[in-house]
Amino acid sequence: MLPPRSSAVLLTILRSPACRLAILGLILVLNPGGVIDQQAQASDVAADPDLRIDITKIGLGKEVVMTQGNKEWFMRVEVTPENSVIVRQEKQGARYLIDESEMHDRAMTPAEVDAAISDFINSVKTRQKVK
Numbered sequence: 001m002l003p004p005r006s007s008a009v010l011l012t013i014l015r016s017p018a019c020r021l022a023i024l025g026l027i028l029v030l031n032p033g034g035v036i037d038q039q040a041q042a043s044d045v046a047a048d049p050d051l052r053i054d055i056t057k058i059g060l061g062k063e064v065v066m067t068q069g070n071k072e073w074f075m076r077v078e079v080t081p082e083n084s085v086i087v088r089q090e091k092q093g094a095r096y097l098i099d100e101s102e103m104h105d106r107a108m109t110p111a112e113v114d115a116a117i118s119d120f121i122n123s124v125k126t127r128q129k130v131k
Helices: 004-014 017-030 032-047 110-130
Strands: 052-058 061-068 071-079 084-092 095-104
Touching: 061 110, 071 110, 084 110
Parallel strands: none
Antiparallel strands: 052 061, 061 071, 071 084, 084 095
16 A cells, blocks of 8 residues: 555546546557457447337237347236236247246236236346346
8 A cells, every 4th residue: 555645646647637548548558359349249239129029918918029139038928817827938040048937826917917027028128238
């Protein structure tokens, strides 16, 4: 750790605009790969179309289909007076990455159906932002 006087002098130097530009230039010169990688990632994101979301009401349940490029996410909530069935699928091209279903022993309320659909959409959006 620097003595208090040295820290104050260092902070004063770092606050000057000329010093900031010099540091930025040094970072860019020493790490050109990082800038190139970020530009490549930005172009990949720009090449993919926006996430498209289609929601359809089916009887007492709902169905959602989301597409982005060659990826597709699907969720269907079927509700009958006796039970509820939820089907989730994720597909890239012709290959299924996720194909699962669950059954509940009671009818889901409309609010529960909406919450399940909303949670599914938000989880897909979050995963797409992270990548």
